[in-house]
Amino acid sequence: MNKAKIVIAGAGYGGMNTAVALSKKLGHNEASITLVNKHDYHYQTTWLHEPAAGTMDPDRTRVKISDVLNTNKVNFVQDEVLEIKTDNKKVMLKDGELDYDYLVVSLGAVSETFGIPGVHEHAFTKWTLNGARQVKDHIDAQFANYNNTADPHEGMLTFVVAGAGFTGIEFIGELSERIPELCKKYDVPREKVRLFVVEAAPSALPGFDPELVEYGMNLLESRGVEFKINTPIKEVTASGVIVGEGEEIKSETIVWATGVRGNPVIDQSGFEANRGRIKVEPDLRAPGFDDVFVIGDCALIINEEINRPYPPTAQIAMQMAKTCANNIVTLNKGGSNLESFKPDIKGTVASLGGKEAIGVVGSKKIYGGTANFMKKMIDNRALFILGGPMLTLKKGKFPL
Amino acid sequence: MNKAKIVIAGAGYGGMNTAVALSKKLGHNEASITLVNKHDYHYQTTWLHEPAAGTMDPDRTRVKISDVLNTNKVNFVQDEVLEIKTDNKKVMLKDGELDYDYLVVSLGAVSETFGIPGVHEHAFTKWTLNGARQVKDHIDAQFANYNNTADPHEGMLTFVVAGAGFTGIEFIGELSERIPELCKKYDVPREKVRLFVVEAAPSALPGFDPELVEYGMNLLESRGVEFKINTPIKEVTASGVIVGEGEEIKSETIVWATGVRGNPVIDQSGFEANRGRIKVEPDLRAPGFDDVFVIGDCALIINEEINRPYPPTAQIAMQMAKTCANNIVTLNKGGSNLESFKPDIKGTVASLGGKEAIGVVGSKKIYGGTANFMKKMIDNRALFILGGPMLTLKKGKFPL
Incomplete structure (x- = not known):
């Protein structure tokens, strides 16, 4: 043997x-x-x-x-x-x-930091299950703390996503959908919350179809997301990020999504x-x-x-x-x-939270409900290939 | 070469x-x-x-x-x-x-007739695209004719499905869902319409889990379907089917679904x-x-x-x-x-029309909305394997 x-x-x-x-x-x-x-x-x-x-x-x-x-x-x-x-x-x-x-x-x-100072110390960089739980609990805690602080400081409810690639956009899509619910739950006025996406490249979702990018950005902006495109991050500090020519965005929540290595x-x-x-x-x-x-x-x-x-x-x-x-x-x-x-490459679909998504399937651009369903199909297909129909049934995304 | x-x-x-x-x-x-x-x-x-x-x-x-x-x-x-x-x-x-x-x-x-006389002459036996269009147009015509006939005769609006296997059940599921709409469109009182499923075997959907069969039959009965189980068809005639000990069900629409060869x-x-x-x-x-x-x-x-x-x-x-x-x-x-x-065998799901279905996936029984979604996944998957995401997008079953 x-x-x-x-x-x-x-x-x-x-x-x-x-x-x-x-x-x-x-x-x-x-x-x-x-x-x-x-x-x-x-x-x-x-x-x-x-x-x-x-x-x-x-x-x-x-x-x-x-x-x-x-x-x-x-x-x-x-x-x-x-x-x-x-x-x-x-x-x-x-x-x-x-x-x-x-x-x-x-x-x-693992996350790519491009040598930017302070990333590991002050940003959430782990795109893992453990990392995801940490981000979620931190966001909830920021809301919970807000009304328990004598003098709520600037940046407590400012959330910065570094990178407008696939991960950054999908994350801000979910978060922007959830903000109204968080505001209601924690009695926080919506205008106290700010959501930023900072991207060094000249466009969000580089490589994606420009029409889809515009659709996605408009949608996210309608939910209150502020984009800073063409804006490199110089440094991450305990109080926020330094961008462009030295401007600081005060934030206690920096989610790092500038790409991987x-x-x-x-x-x-x-x-x-x-x-x-x-x-x-x-x-x-x-x-x-x-x-x-x-x-x-x-x-x-x-x-x-x-x-x-x-x-x-x-x-x-x-x-x-x-x-x-x-x-x-x-x-x-x-x-x-x-x-x-x-x-x-069968296609690419980015979810934007809620029932929204954008994508390309073959040579066709898709939006909204169709893209959202296609995204679910893609996610379920991965489960199916890995673990067959039982796993799909157990963990799949069913629109029920 | x-x-x-x-x-x-x-x-x-x-x-x-x-x-x-x-x-x-x-x-x-x-x-x-x-x-x-x-x-x-x-x-x-x-x-x-x-x-x-x-x-x-x-x-x-x-x-x-x-x-x-x-x-x-x-x-x-x-x-x-x-x-x-x-x-x-x-x-x-x-x-x-x-x-x-x-x-x-x-x-x-092709359809299996088991040598029963009159099948080819008086029943719809072609489970093909052409055959399906023929059945649909015939059903519509029966409704259209009903109020244009001086003396509407028994059996004009009686629809008989021969066979309670997969095909028969899925067909009566769709048809029973559509009957209310047909009645409304053609001004026909619902009680004039009768739907029969005749099956020679001792159970509908032989081989399927009995609990699921019962769920399915109850559901179909609630839509007015009458089951004649354990009831062999002796002959198909121009005026209907002769079943069991010689009883005739008057019908001008016999859809043959007793199995294939x-x-x-x-x-x-x-x-x-x-x-x-x-x-x-x-x-x-x-x-x-x-x-x-x-x-x-x-x-x-x-x-x-x-x-x-x-x-x-x-x-x-x-x-x-x-x-x-x-x-x-x-x-x-x-x-x-x-x-x-x-x-x-990944599983089997039978649709029952509307948003209803029953099935087995792995070792798990599924019903209702879950089974309905799984059925759509199965149908879309067949398209995906055949023609990739473009075909799925074009012909797929999206719950939109």
Whole structure:
């Protein structure tokens, strides 16, 4: 018995779907599969704007790993990955180590701060389940404190989102929907609350269709969101953000959403990388490594049409998982004819809170209710692919 | 150049999805793919109860084949398949013939009459797009005629569904929902209309969970549907149906939904078959034929758990298409290690008209709004698999 040892590091969209696919494709005798992840749950990263703003129970976004993985076929190890030692084919964990014959690096991204001072100290930067709960509780606490303070100071109810990309827009969409309810609950006049989105680039949602961006911005402005576009953040302080030419926006709540970079383990392990992302071969292996696949947030692939990297999305991570699993099965059978990965972008929909959304599906622009339903379909589809109809039923977004 | 000729006969769920999958997997130089179908459109057979009852525009259920198939890669031939000559590898058409190296038989089912006299003469038996339009127009005409007849006779507004299986129940669900609207439109008192479902078996929806069956029957009865269970139909006549011990239900509208059998081409071509269905090998080939795959309604596979055949469903046909396409690609590359087909039954949901449905998803029973939404998800998913998000957007069931 000399079964190949397959280790999957990280249980996000890429890692989970690789594990599920491999558990279906490989028999007990063909390989031993191990999934290692910090938590015993997977969560829907693309849903986090909802629990972060308080419009969804955070439990809805997570899935217990043992609920969807066949744990007879996949060993699950709850631990944190610290480093990959490619020389002796080991994954170093906080509390141990794992040997591998094939490794799938599917670790998640972390916030990109661009070296701006004060971000880690004063902003919420963790776009994780834990991070989302923290943001939500902090927002609630700001409201709760407001009428219990002798002299409520400026900035207590000013909420700043740094970055008007996908995450920032989806978060402010939810939060702007929830503000009237928070004001009512905590007896706060609506005009005391200010919502800012600060973006360094010349447009919100860069790369998105301009007509859709305008629709989205108008909608959010009608809910009281103030955009500061073309406005770099110079510094984050305990009392707010310094933007543009030194103007300060007083705020005790800065949510950082200016983009992401690959997992620090990539640099830590000595891979050649660009902001923590490895430019993978067409078969999704790290250049120079026959036995290391990299998928999801840490994989860099180029969109040839515009000669720029694809953004790391759940959609691409899930598609990579499929190719990665197929290629490992081929290698494990002694084959060498590996699949090349080609992303198949079905479309992109950004929710704007409530029943609003904007998006592009194929070549068609969609708005409002149609986009909102499509977004739900996309979210349910991810659950379906991961855990079948039972998971969809349990955690899905049903308009009931 | 000696490219393999692949012929796919029939553009239902099985054939269409095989064609789409092959067009993605095979390059121009690897094979020539031909799809032959009677019409230049595919239709969603599982939706036909809606246009048949008049609750959906029939155009919603059909998809132009050239809209979803890459016709640069798949030749489409609009013609009717009459016979398969396996000896010289030809598909005989009404207006020509096609040579094949690999054949996929994905022809649709036809109604099973069990030899009951008068069915073909006096009942609506065609569960096709054309058939559904005919039923709908006939129902409307019965209402329109009612107040234009000097002496409206018994049975003019009595509608009989033969068979309380899936199709019969879904159809009466739609029709019972529409009756109040028809009565209003044509000034017909509701009590003049009678709706019957006649079933020979001891229960409606045989094989379905009894609790769900009861829920469904109660609901339909509350809309005025009368069930005659355990009641075989002896004969269909110009004036109605003779049931049980000779009782006649007067009716001018008998919709036949007692089940289906495989396509007559199967028997015509001399395959060994059971009611037009070929018991296929695990790799989906017809026994004794290396080059003939049979999928969908004409393929018989056994559910080992209960030692009975799986009913021919869209779900299974679509799954078979995937395996079939993979196996043809393998054979075409000179391989011999074919996949075995394993159905993966995600669940079953029957709509009951309006916002009502019943179903089983995994091991969970669902009712009402949840089941209704799940049904829509299932229907949209079929569109998504076939034609991606654009088709879903165009033809999907959105609760708007």
